[in-house]
Amino acid sequence: MAKKTDYKFCFGPWNISEGQDPYGPTVRKPQTFDWKLSQLKAHGFDAMMFHDDDAVPDIDSKSAAQVLKEAKALKKRLDNLGIAAEMVAPRLWFHPSTIDGAYTSNDPKCRAYAIDRSRLSIDIAHELDTDILVLWLAREGSYIRESKDARRCVDLLVTAFDKMLAHDKGIRLAIEPKPNEPMDHAYIPTIGHALAVAQLTRDPKRVGCLIESAHATLAGLDPADEIDFACAFGKLWSLHLNDQNGLKYDQDRPFGCTNLRSAFDQVRSLERNCYGQRGEYVCFDVHPFRTTKEEHWMAHLVNSRSTFLHLLEKARSFDEKSAQKLVADRDYQNLDQMVIEHLLGR
């Protein structure tokens, strides 16, 4: 029998968010970073994900030396608490230099800013002892098709990735595709696009991906199939499990809350690909509903983890033998019902 994975879990400080949306302000007072760290351990999580400015606040106002000093101090705090840093991601969508995109901005000065900041993020990752740089390419796309040359933008992305790969021989780039929001259309909307672009870089072996369930759903794809596809290439290096109710704004709902069967299929796919056995983490990129009271602030994370563990039990207790008999008989009708009954606990 295959070895059972002992899954490790993580989330980011932004997942304990204050409820702001485009139509209204925050509804919960911000929590301190220390509180977030203490909650992480208390609720059975093992690691934290970091944007570069989660790790070092106000990063743009500090010298590189100061940034690295603060990253070192953070690493000490994490070590003392027994918390790992899962990844670092450059936040390339807040600064004025990223208004028209970062690596694909039409302005060469803005592109230079994006690459410099990415290199600094890699140095932070190094200090935090993670070899994963996550790239959610937030503004690499267009609102107006004629504003950018999409062919040239592919070249610009490859140029930027090559500079990052050259900067640190140990870093691995995990591209997190998302088809839209904030852009009308993103240049890297799916895992297929991410892995294709990886092949154009100077070191394709160090360019892989991160799948977010909601992003796959927004692309009209099945998250479980995306997981299998990435794993067929050995390129699934991180994962943002959550849920999404149809084709609308990115919802980051608790894992399994909208489509329990899809969540079950994602867990099955992780299991058959032995995800987690090479040190990968299960991360939940989920947000509390705006209505959430401060005293229930961790519920969306705790519930996502708990649903994952329940579904893991369901995946492991699924009667594969009977399922295979139905498959051999092309009786998908009863296979369908078998899955439903299993999820209903019958």
Ligand code: XUL
């Ligand atoms: C955006 C998103 C980000 C990335 C990290 O939709 O998912 O939080 O996961 O930059």
Ligand code: MN
């Ligand atoms: Mn994400």
